[in-house]
Amino acid sequence: MARARTSDSLAWVGIALVLVVTLAPFLWLVMMAFKPAEDIAAWPPRLFFTPTLEHFATLLRSDFMRSFGNSLVTSTVATVAAMVLGVPAAYVLARMERRAARRLGFLILLSRMVPPIAFAVPFFLAYRYTGLLDTLAGLALVYLTFSLSLVVWMMRPFFAAVPPALEEAASIDGAGPWYAFLRVVLPLALPGVAATAILCFLYAWNDFFFALVLTRTEARTAPVAVVGFLNYEGWEWGKIAAGGTLVMAPVLIFSIAVRRFLVHGLTAGAVKG
Amino acid sequence: MADTLAMASPAAGRATARRRAPDAAQRRFRRLALWPTLAVLAAIVGLPVLYLLLTSLTPFTLTQPGTESDFSQPLRNYMLLGEDGRFWNSLWVQAQLSLFGVTGQVVLGTTIALLLHRRGKVAEQLRGILLVPMVLPPVVVAIIWKVLYTPDISPVQWIGAAFGWEMPAPITDPDLALASIIVADTWQWVPFTMLMVLAALQTIPDEYMEAARIDGAAPVAILRHVTLPFIAPVLVVVALFRLVDSIKAFPLIYILTEGGPGSVSEVTNYYAFLQAFNFSYLGYSAAVTTVLVLATVLVSWCIHRYGPAEADHG
Numbered sequence: 001m002a003r004a005r006t007s008d009s010l011a012w013v014g015i016a017l018v019l020v021v022t023l024a025p026f027l028w029l030v031m032m033a034f035k036p037a038e039d040i041a042a043w044p045p046r047l048f049f050t051p052t053l054e055h056f057a058t059l060l061r062s063d064f065m066r067s068f069g070n071s072l073v074t075s076t077v078a079t080v081a082a083m084v085l086g087v088p089a090a091y092v093l094a095r096m097e098r099r100a101a102r103r104l105g106f107l108i109l110l111s112r113m114v115p116p117i118a119f120a121v122p123f124f125l126a127y128r129y130t131g132l133l134d135t136l137a138g139l140a141l142v143y144l145t146f147s148l149s150l151v152v153w154m155m156r157p158f159f160a161a162v163p164p165a166l167e168e169a170a171s172i173d174g175a176g177p178w179y180a181f182l183r184v185v186l187p188l189a190l191p192g193v194a195a196t197a198i199l200c201f202l203y204a205w206n207d208f209f210f211a212l213v214l215t216r217t218e219a220r221t222a223p224v225a226v227v228g229f230l231n232y233e234g235w236e237w238g239k240i241a242a243g244g245t246l247v248m249a250p251v252l253i254f255s256i257a258v259r260r261f262l263v264h265g266l267t268a269g270a271v272k273g
Numbered sequence: 274m275a276d277t278l279a280m281a282s283p284a285a286g287r288a289t290a291r292r293r294a295p296d297a298a299q300r301r302f303r304r305l306a307l308w309p310t311l312a313v314l315a316a317i318v319g320l321p322v323l324y325l326l327l328t329s330l331t332p333f334t335l336t337q338p339g340t341e342s343d344f345s346q347p348l349r350n351y352m353l354l355g356e357d358g359r360f361w362n363s364l365w366v367q368a369q370l371s372l373f374g375v376t377g378q379v380v381l382g383t384t385i386a387l388l389l390h391r392r393g394k395v396a397e398q399l400r401g402i403l404l405v406p407m408v409l410p411p412v413v414v415a416i417i418w419k420v421l422y423t424p425d426i427s428p429v430q431w432i433g434a435a436f437g438w439e440m441p442a443p444i445t446d447p448d449l450a451l452a453s454i455i456v457a458d459t460w461q462w463v464p465f466t467m468l469m470v471l472a473a474l475q476t477i478p479d480e481y482m483e484a485a486r487i488d489g490a491a492p493v494a495i496l497r498h499v500t501l502p503f504i505a506p507v508l509v510v511v512a513l514f515r516l517v518d519s520i521k522a523f524p525l526i527y528i529l530t531e532g533g534p535g536s537v538s539e540v541t542n543y544y545a546f547l548q549a550f551n552f553s554y555l556g557y558s559a560a561v562t563t564v565l566v567l568a569t570v571l572v573s574w575c576i577h578r579y580g581p582a583e584a585d586h587g
Contacts, residue, residue, distance in 0.1 A: 007492075011388050015399065018385050022403050025460070028428060029417045044431045057392055072485035085313055088306035096303075104311075107578050113573040115521045117545050118566050121328060121559055124549075125341075145317050148310065177302035206410040208524045213550060221410040227528060230419070237426060244416045250343045255408045259401055 032241035040237050055242035064243060067225035071247075074221065075137050075204035078143035082200055085144075086151030087193065091181060093152065094159035108149040119145050120213045127214060134216045142214060143204045150203060151196055158192030159185065195258045202251055222247050319348040322566065329563045333556035335338040340556070350560035360561060362536055363544040370455060370540055371519040375512050377459045382466020383508065387500070389467070390474045393396045400471065407464040415528035419444075450530045450538045457525055462518075466511050475501070516571055541565055559575065 032040055034051040059065070093101050123142050124133070132138030162185050186193070211221040216228040220228075226243035229236060330347040333340045354360050361549045366556035385403070406414065412488050422444045424430050433440035479498065522540055525530060532539035532547070539547075542565060549558035 014388050015385075018388070018403065019399065022406060022460075022464075025421055026405060026409065027415045029413070029420060032420065040426060044435075045426065045428045084308045087372050089310035092303045092306045106573075108315075108576060110570065110573050111314060113517050113569045114318070114322070115542055115562070115565055115569060116523070117521075117542050117549075118325055118562050119318075120546070121549050121555055121562065122324040125324070125328075125555070126321075141317065144313065145321075148317075152310065171299075177299050181302070181306075202408070206412075207409070208412045208527075209312060212527075223410055226416065227412060230416070230528065237420070240416060243419075244413045248413045250407055251410060252405075255404075259404075263555075 029241050030245050032237060033245040035238065035241075037238050040241075055238040056246075058239055059242055060244065064222070064246075067220050068222045069167065070136060070139075070215075070219055070245065071133050071205060071222040074139045074219070075201050077136070077140040078147050078204045079200045081140070082144055082147035082151045083193070083197055086148050087155055087186075087196075088151045088181065089268055091159045091185060092157035094156045095164065105153075108152055109151045112146060112153070116209045118144075120210070123210075124213055133214060134218045136219045139211060139214055139219055139221070140204075142210050143207065147200045147204060150200055153200065154196045155189070155192060158189040158196075188214045198254045198258050202254055205250060296580040297484070325559050325562060325566070328556055329559035331556045333554075335555065337552040350557050353557065354560060354564070359536060359539070360541070360544065362546070363539050363541040366451060366536075366538060367520065367540040367542075369451060370458070370522060371516055373452075374455045374458050374462075374519050375515045377455065378462050378466050378515055379508055379512055381459065382463045383470050383504070385463065386467045386470035386474060387496075390471060400467075403467065404464045406461045407468075408459070411461070412528065414457060414461045415525050417461070418453070418525070419529060422453055444530050445534060447534045447537050450534060454522075454525050454529055454538055457529065458519070458522065462515060465515070466508075468509055469511045470504055473504040477503050509579065510576060513572055517576075520565060520569060520572075541576050 005195070033055055034053070035046070035049050036052045036054070037265040039046045039049045093104060096104075119142065123138075127135075127138050132141070165176075166184050166188075167180040170184045171177070175183070206223070207221070208223045211219075211224045212227075215221065215224065224242070226240065226247055229240045229243060328341070329350055331341055331343050333343075333348065389400055389403075409417075420584055421427050421429050422442065424440070424442045430440045441449060443449040481499050481503075482495065485499050490498070493570070520540075521542060523546070526538055526540060526543050530538045532543050536544075543560060545558045545561040545565065548554045548561060
């Protein structure tokens with residue numbers, strides 16, 4: 001018994017260690033965002049300081065807010081488009097014969113797996129000819145390459161969980177398939193719709209690669225802007241940390257909102273939903 | 274579905290007959306709901322991949338007009354790949370990044386999952402908190418580690434100095450650059466393995482554990498003969514998923530080391546990016562990328578074929 005207790009307390013020590021290693025680096029950056037500039041460079045690094053909003057104020061006055069807006073617009077447009085296209089398709093796939101659905105499922109899995117660089121060159125060339133380079137519309141369109149398959153993949157189990165008997169009952173009552181889908185099935189899958197939309201938004205929001213390759217100044221997104229601080233404006237760590245904090249803020253807020261469904265979306269195909 | 278039912282019983286047959294007309298509407302609905310999505314996917318995923326393949330057969334460079342449709346030596350790029358030392362180096366770097374990254378994530382993630390696989394409110398809350406790195410934007414993760422790896426402002430350096438250790442600047446040291454990327458990548462993705470393994474652990478029937486314990490099996494023996502065999506399939510899937518994602522590694526490398534020093538941390542994905550967007554050799558970059566896509570298709574097929582039945586819904 002005593003041995004069991006020792007190994008249990010050892011386990012808690014391990015857990016505590018994991019917690020520190022996981023959270024400390026992230027909290028350090030957030031702390032830096034609120035540190036006065038002279039304290040950031042201080043040696044040894046200061047744990048206690050008078051918090052300041054000066055770095056955020058600098059950002060508010062700069063171009064960064066426009067990039068932040070671009071991020072919001074492209075992520076939202078991509079999400080809405082992917083939901084409008086993907087949700088009905090996911091419903092049909094959930095009701096389809098297993099074999100055909102399996103084959104389509106593989107194609108959708110593939111489109112999640114292909115590295116973004118495979119899309120970068122074709123889209124870059126196509127956008128050069130069509131003038132979509134450095135536009136919000138072009139960026140939102142390229143986000144569909146991953147968000148559409150994400151929506152289909154995430155929504156399917158939600159629809160599969162709705163008993164088909166409900167639609168059958170609706171159709172016996174004379175309702176058409178659209179009515180059955182929109183008025184009977186969709187309301188039941190609403191939590192799934194909300195979670196999927198948020199996750200879809202986050203994936204687009206987190207994108208760095210496409211925005212780096214397909215935008216310059218007009219449609220530049222927040223992640224690219226923050227990285228720009230690293231490259232071109234010397235080492236203004238306070239500004240960089242504040243920018244990073246702003247970029248992660250929506251992600252953290254939304255993640256807390258959907259943490260129950262998050263598990264399903266992040267494991268993307270690897271476990272049963 | 275309706276047809277099978279119809280054959281099963283005459284009563285059901287009558288029911289289907291009554292529903293003939295709505296059935297046509299049903300089919301129209303399915304077409305309308307499914308086809309636009311498949312068409313869009315074909316246009317934005319299928320066409321670009323096809324275009325990529327075609328471009329890989331040309332010596333396309335942006336500075337020389339006409340090269341985009343020059344198919345006179347279609348396999349030239351692939352031939353050049355064979356002699357390109359930097360390409361082979363990038364594959365080697367990729368192999369190291371994938372091997373050490375994925376192994377580290379699977380081992381650490383499994384260990385943490387085993388530690389946290391316990392009842393109680395605290396453990397439950399902790400599981401949620403530990404997911405934070407995984408949801409952060411990759412750019413933010415890269416910045417976090419840039420701070421930790423930059424000597425002047427890094428708290429890690431300071432802790433090292435306090436113990437009297439001479440700490441190198443990892444991202445500018447050729448021996449440590451790749452390792453520092455692997456550490457950052459592992460930090461972000463250990464939670465993923467943890468999450469998946471925890472889910473798998475919850476499916477182990479209590480009776481198995483009970484039986485082993487009653488038989489007097491030591492905890493290590495239980496782990497080896499009951500727990501690990503049970504979660505093994507999940508570990509395979511997790512490893513394959515992380516393997517595919519490690520081929521996509523980009524923001525960490527772009528922000529932390531830019532592939533350097535020299536090309537010690539230049540993975541194939543990054544090399545393809547440089548060829549296309551720094552050197553403008555789009556045709557050659559497309560050939561490099563095609564190799565990557567083939568590797569991804571192979572791994573995806575393995576997931577589809579050997580993964581649990583649920584994994585195929587991708």
